[in-house]
Amino acid sequence: MKIIGLDVGSKTIGVAISDALGWTAQGLTTIKWDENDIHSADETLKKIILEHEIGKAVIGLPKNMNGTIGERGTASQLYAEHVKNTHHIPVVLWDERLSTIAAERVLLEADMSRNKRKKVIDKVAAAVILQGYLDQKG
Numbered sequence: 001m002k003i004i005g006l007d008v009g010s011k012t013i014g015v016a017i018s019d020a021l022g023w024t025a026q027g028l029t030t031i032k033w034d035e036n037d038i039h040s041a042d043e044t045l046k047k048i049i050l051e052h053e054i055g056k057a058v059i060g061l062p063k064n065m066n067g068t069i070g071e072r073g074t075a076s077q078l079y080a081e082h083v084k085n086t087h088h089i090p091v092v093l094w095d096e097r098l099s100t101i102a103a104e105r106v107l108l109e110a111d112m113s114r115n116k117r118k119k120v121i122d123k124v125a126a127a128v129i130l131q132g133y134l135d136q137k138g
Contacts, residue, residue: 005130014122027123060096
């Protein structure tokens with residue numbers, strides 16, 4: 001069973017998927033969406049879920065450094081509930097503190113230009129979130 005990892009922002013959703021054995025996460029794409037229209041990414045996400053035979057979603061839960069849930073965390077919780085109800089797959093919320101910073105570090109180490117980093121940061125952050133989940137689970 002493949003697992004999808006999502007890094008949900010207000011304008012984009014980074015998408016990563018696992019291999020069939022659930023060992024590795026690969027960044028797949030970035031979906032542009034409108035957070036004010038929770039359904040705006042449904043069709044694209046549905047296509048990915050069907051095409052890759054996804055059986056579970058891991059959604060990044062941004063927490064404050066003290067562990068509390070802020071505005072972005074609440075938005076991720078709402079989206080997680082939406083994904084579960086719309087796509088009928090189990091959803092796990094995963095603490096994503098520092099995932100974007102880790103993704104940025106990976107891209108900097110790859111000597112990627114700022115312009116290119118901006119285009120891929122969300123899917124790399126999704127891969128970092130998903131890989132964290134896979135490593136802990138495995």
